[in-house]
Amino acid sequence: MKSIFGYILTLVTLTMLIASCSVVNTALKSGDPKFAYDQALMLYENGKWDQASTLFEACRHIYMGTPREDSLSFYNARCKFKSREWDEASTQLDEFRRKFGRSAFLEDAEGMYALCYYFMSPPPERDQTVTSQAIIAISEFLSRYPNSEQAPEFKKMLDELSERLMEKSYMNAYTYYKIGRYKSAIVAFKNSMKLHPTSPYTEEMMYYTTVSAYRLAENSVESKQLDRYLAMVDNYYSFLAEYPESKYIKELERMAKNARNFIDKNRKTSDNE
Numbered sequence: 001m002k003s004i005f006g007y008i009l010t011l012v013t014l015t016m017l018i019a020s021c022s023v024v025n026t027a028l029k030s031g032d033p034k035f036a037y038d039q040a041l042m043l044y045e046n047g048k049w050d051q052a053s054t055l056f057e058a059c060r061h062i063y064m065g066t067p068r069e070d071s072l073s074f075y076n077a078r079c080k081f082k083s084r085e086w087d088e089a090s091t092q093l094d095e096f097r098r099k100f101g102r103s104a105f106l107e108d109a110e111g112m113y114a115l116c117y118y119f120m121s122p123p124p125e126r127d128q129t130v131t132s133q134a135i136i137a138i139s140e141f142l143s144r145y146p147n148s149e150q151a152p153e154f155k156k157m158l159d160e161l162s163e164r165l166m167e168k169s170y171m172n173a174y175t176y177y178k179i180g181r182y183k184s185a186i187v188a189f190k191n192s193m194k195l196h197p198t199s200p201y202t203e204e205m206m207y208y209t210t211v212s213a214y215r216l217a218e219n220s221v222e223s224k225q226l227d228r229y230l231a232m233v234d235n236y237y238s239f240l241a242e243y244p245e246s247k248y249i250k251e252l253e254r255m256a257k258n259a260r261n262f263i264d265k266n267r268k269t270s271d272n273e
Contacts, residue, residue, distance in 0.1 A: 053079035074105040081112050090116035114138045124167040170201040182216040207248045210235040214255045229259040
C-alpha cells in the first residue's frame with residue numbers, strides 16, 4: 001500500500017513539475033513580456049520559486065527603467081530567498097535596497113536581506129565573519145524600522161548571534177589553554193572579557209585565566225616565577241571577589257596557597273641576602 005501511495009505521489013509531483021515547466025516554456029516563447037510577467041506572478045503565488053525566477057529574469061531587461069522594475073526585482077529576489085539560496089538572495093536584495101530606496105517593498109527587502117545573513121551564520125566552531133555581518137544587518141534593520149512587526153523576532157536573533165560570537169571568542173581562548181600556551185591564553189581570555197563584558201562564559205574565562213597564570217608561573221624560568229606567581233594571586237582574588245560561591249574556589253585556593261608559599265619563601269630568601 002505504501003509503495004502504491006509513493007508511486008502516486010511521485011507521479012503527481014512529476015506531473016506538476018512538467019506542467020510548471022510547460023508554463024515557463026510557453027511564456028518564454030510567446031514573445032509577450034506582459035504575458036511572461038503575469039505567468040511569473042502566477043508561478044510565484046503558487047510557490048514555484050525556481051520557475052518564477054526564470055521568467056522574472058527573462059523579463060528584467062525589458063522592464064528596466066519602468067515602474068514595474070522594482071516589483072520584478074523584488075519578486076525575483078524573494079524567489080531566491082524562498083528557495084533558500086541565501087547568498088544569491090542577499091546579493092539581489094542588497095542591489096534592490098541600494099537602487100530602490102523609495103520602493104514600497106523596501107522594508108520587506110531589508111528584512112529579508114538581514115535574514116539571509118542570519119541563516120548563513122555558521123556554528124560557533126567555524127569562522128564568524130558572516131555572523132558579524134548578520135549582526136550589522138539586523139541592527140540596521142531595527143534602527144530603521146523599530147516598530148516593525150518583525151522587530152521582536154529580530155531582537156531575539158540579535159541576542160542569539162551575539163551569544164554565538166561570545167562562544168566563539170571563548171572557544172578561541174580555550175584552545176590556547178588546552179594546548180598549553182598559557183601566556184597566549186591569558187591574553188585571549190582577558191581580551192574576550194573586555195570585548196564581551198556580558199558574556200555567559202565570564203566565570204569560566206576568569207577561572208582559566210587564573211589557572212593559566214598558575215601554570216605559566218609553575219613552568220617559568222626561576223627569574224620570572226616570583227612576578228608570575230604574584231600575578232596569579234591577583235587573578236585569584238579577582239575571581240574570588242566576583243564568584244565567592246563558585247565550584248572552582250577550592251581548586252583555585254589550593255593553587256593560590258602554593259603560589260603564596262612560593263612568594264613567602266622567595267621573599268625570605270631575598271631578605272636574608
